Amino acid sequence: MSRIAYVSGAYVPHRQAAVHIEDRGYQFADGVYEVIAVRGGTLLDEEPHLQRLHRSLKELRIPAPMSDTALGIVLREIVRRNNINAGIVYLQVTRGVAPRDHAFPRSATPTLVVTARASRRPDPRQWEGGIGVVTIPDIRWRRCDIKSIALVANVLGKQQAREAGVFEAWQVDGQGWITEGTSTNAWIVTNEATVVTRAADNAILNGVTRLALLDIIAREGCRLDERPFTVEEAKTAREAFLTSTTSDVLPVVRIDGAPVGDGKPGPLSRQLRAAYLAHAASPA
Amino acid sequence: MSRIAYVSGAYVPHRQAAVHIEDRGYQFADGVYEVIAVRGGTLLDEEPHLQRLHRSLKELRIPAPMSDTALGIVLREIVRRNNINAGIVYLQVTRGVAPRDHAFPRSATPTLVVTARASRRPDPRQWEGGIGVVTIPDIRWRRCDIKSIALVANVLGKQQAREAGVFEAWQVDGQGWITEGTSTNAWIVTNEATVVTRAADNAILNGVTRLALLDIIAREGCRLDERPFTVEEAKTAREAFLTSTTSDVLPVVRIDGAPVGDGKPGPLSRQLRAAYLAHAASPA
Numbered sequence: 001m002s003r004i005a006y007v008s009g010a011y012v013p014h015r016q017a018a019v020h021i022e023d024r025g026y027q028f029a030d031g032v033y034e035v036i037a038v039r040g041g042t043l044l045d046e047e048p049h050l051q052r053l054h055r056s057l058k059e060l061r062i063p064a065p066m067s068d069t070a071l072g073i074v075l076r077e078i079v080r081r082n083n084i085n086a087g088i089v090y091l092q093v094t095r096g097v098a099p100r101d102h103a104f105p106r107s108a109t110p111t112l113v114v115t116a117r118a119s120r121r122p123d124p125r126q127w128e129g130g131i132g133v134v135t136i137p138d139i140r141w142r143r144c145d146i147k148s149i150a151l152v153a154n155v156l157g158k159q160q161a162r163e164a165g166v167f168e169a170w171q172v173d174g175q176g177w178i179t180e181g182t183s184t185n186a187w188i189v190t191n192e193a194t195v196v197t198r199a200a201d202n203a204i205l206n207g208v209t210r211l212a213l214l215d216i217i218a219r220e221g222c223r224l225d226e227r228p229f230t231v232e233e234a235k236t237a238r239e240a241f242l243t244s245t246t247s248d249v250l251p252v253v254r255i256d257g258a259p260v261g262d263g264k265p266g267p268l269s270r271q272l273r274a275a276y277l278a279h280a281a282s283p284a
Numbered sequence: 285m286s287r288i289a290y291v292s293g294a295y296v297p298h299r300q301a302a303v304h305i306e307d308r309g310y311q312f313a314d315g316v317y318e319v320i321a322v323r324g325g326t327l328l329d330e331e332p333h334l335q336r337l338h339r340s341l342k343e344l345r346i347p348a349p350m351s352d353t354a355l356g357i358v359l360r361e362i363v364r365r366n367n368i369n370a371g372i373v374y375l376q377v378t379r380g381v382a383p384r385d386h387a388f389p390r391s392a393t394p395t396l397v398v399t400a401r402a403s404r405r406p407d408p409r410q411w412e413g414g415i416g417v418v419t420i421p422d423i424r425w426r427r428c429d430i431k432s433i434a435l436v437a438n439v440l441g442k443q444q445a446r447e448a449g450v451f452e453a454w455q456v457d458g459q460g461w462i463t464e465g466t467s468t469n470a471w472i473v474t475n476e477a478t479v480v481t482r483a484a485d486n487a488i489l490n491g492v493t494r495l496a497l498l499d500i501i502a503r504e505g506c507r508l509d510e511r512p513f514t515v516e517e518a519k520t521a522r523e524a525f526l527t528s529t530t531s532d533v534l535p536v537v538r539i540d541g542a543p544v545g546d547g548k549p550g551p552l553s554r555q556l557r558a559a560y561l562a563h564a565a566s567p568a
Contacts, residue, residue, distance in 0.1 A: 022301075028433065028438070030435070092305075100374060103443045152313045
């Protein structure tokens with residue numbers, strides 16, 4: 001079966017799915033996106049994803065391309081047409097096509113692109129043995145709370161991680177605090193068994209998996225401290241892990257080559273991963 | 285005559301010029317661009333533009349899409365096919381099309397897009413009376429020396445300027461120094477008649493018009509100080525101006541609503557504008 005994409009009103013073969021060269025997403029990164037997990041053929045945590053989409057659009061003052069009801073129909077139709085059971089739906093909204101000029105065009109119709117794909121086969125070693133991260137300077141803009149497509153800094157960071165032979169790069173701000181990974185949120189567990197993650201400010205993207213895990217942490221009765229943490233604190237933490245739509249909860253067992261705790265996935269990381277997977281299998 | 289664009293090997297009608305939805309320029313702002321002025325049908329300062337293009341590509345580790353000789357042929361062909369006498373050529377290079385994944389794809393062919401357009405009719409009041417700027421926080425990433433297409437912060441800044449009824453927004457870094465405009469470089473003239481502009485560091489794009497003007501300033505025997513300056517210093521300067529490929533040299537006569545000097549274009553700004561226009565009319 002050939003893949004189908006949705007592009008501004010039409011379902012088209014993926015290979016032929018195209019946008020105009022003067023789409024402001026292409027010339028100015030003037031757009032936002034969401035990645036929603038598909039589990040058992042249904043969208044996971046659709047509502048918080050759409051809420052965040054609206055927040056991002058509002059911050060950039062891009063009108064919604066359609067109602068949430070209509071968007072939900074498109075998302076489901078793309079899942080159906082691509083026959084996705086486990087995978088992701090990717091959606092992108094840009095300000096639309098207009099002659100190139102930095103300021104907002106006087107009139108433009110937002111472009112909506114939706115694609116879906118089956119999950120890549122996950123490597124069980126990632127959660128059984130944990131993954132490594134490196135720390136790098138956070139060189140991104142100051143509005144990382146907006147899920148914008150201006151991701152070139154994230155691209156460079158993820159590439160640094162890959163070349164270091166690890167899964168992710170944790171970005172460090174000018175004050176020495178870890179902000180987040182290039183496509184994941186960052187967490188540690190202190191020696192007092194308190195889960196620590198940066199509060200949702202302008203320096204991080206408030207992950208939907210992060211939000212789901214905050215609920216789970218409360219439900220499981222774990223201690224939580226939403227505050228920034230330093231690289232040193234992370235390296236001497238008892239446990240560390242990361243979260244994202246495509247990674248769920250993954251234990252971090254090495255930071256810049258040094259083991260976290262005993263270098264194996266910690267008990268709290270494993271407990272929270274299991275609880276998150278249960279949520280993903282049958283959302284509350 | 286209908287407009288023609290060049291897209292990865294083909295000259296196509298502008299209206300139909302498209303790129304794939306998984307072009308990394310569209311999903312990650314993973315690309316760079318140049319805007320080259322066309323004067324009398326020829327490219328102005330082509331060599332420094334191509335040098336800067338290569339620098340941007342190297343920093344992002346994107347291979348050049350073709351040799352400079354071949355690129356020069358495409359640029360000239362686009363000027364010719366669009367019958368441009370006075371205007372601009374826009375060129376954009378992205379890392380190419382690949383399944384969405386932050387890190388560099390193992391193999392991808394860079395996408396090259398080239399367009400051209402005649403100059404918008406300039407408003408003589410802009411240089412006769414000067415223009416206004418507002419100052420705003422610089423929220424961009426830390427590699428503004430790379431001419432990347434990740435321009436969403438510049439878009440928001442330019443829109444702030446437009447809504448304030450002025451031409452440009454000058455961005456101010458965390459230390460209170462002006463970095464540059466959202467699409468222009470920023471300059472002042474001190475009360476001692478020294479021209480001041482920020483040195484080319486990671487916080488600004490080293491404009492080709494900026495470089496040409498530095499040569500002119502040396503040739504004209506003006507005093508120059510390449511250093512950062514504050515908003516306060518700019519507001520109490522004798523003169524101020526901005527430079528860019530599409531604006532040449534434009535006197536700035538109001539900053540945040542307050543007049544610069546006597547609120548009229550200063551003599552040095554006018555002298556440097558005239559000298560730059562002479563260079564543009566017959567480049568050395």
